[in-house]
Amino acid sequence: MENAVKVLDQGFTCLVDNLGxxxxxxxxxxIKRDDFDYTVWQREYFDKMESGEFGAKASAYANSxxxxxxxxxx
Numbered sequence: 001m002e003n004a005v006k007v008l009d010q011g012f013t014c015l016v017d018n019l020g021x022x023x024x025x026x027x028x029x030x031i032k033r034d035d036f037d038y039t040v041w042q043r044e045y046f047d048k049m050e051s052g053e054f055g056a057k058a059s060a061y062a063n064s065x066x067x068x069x070x071x072x073x074x
Contacts, residue, residue, distance in 0.1 A: 015024035030036070046054065 012024065015027060019027060
């Protein structure tokens with residue numbers, strides 16, 4: 001597992017890349033303000049999915065976002 005600083009940096013970079021700086025900050029403020037519990041949200045979100053829906057969405061995402069990195073086997 002990565003150290004906390006690196007994970008926070010990667011997470012914020014991801015938010016900024018996808019939302020822009022202002023909306024990334026807004027997103028974080030919304031989560032902090034609402035005492036957001038990601039684990040509870042995730043459970044509620046995924047429990048509402050039909051059987052097989054998650055796999056289909058994951059496959060569609062993987063097909064539309066092919067890996068272009070340079071991962072190395074350790």
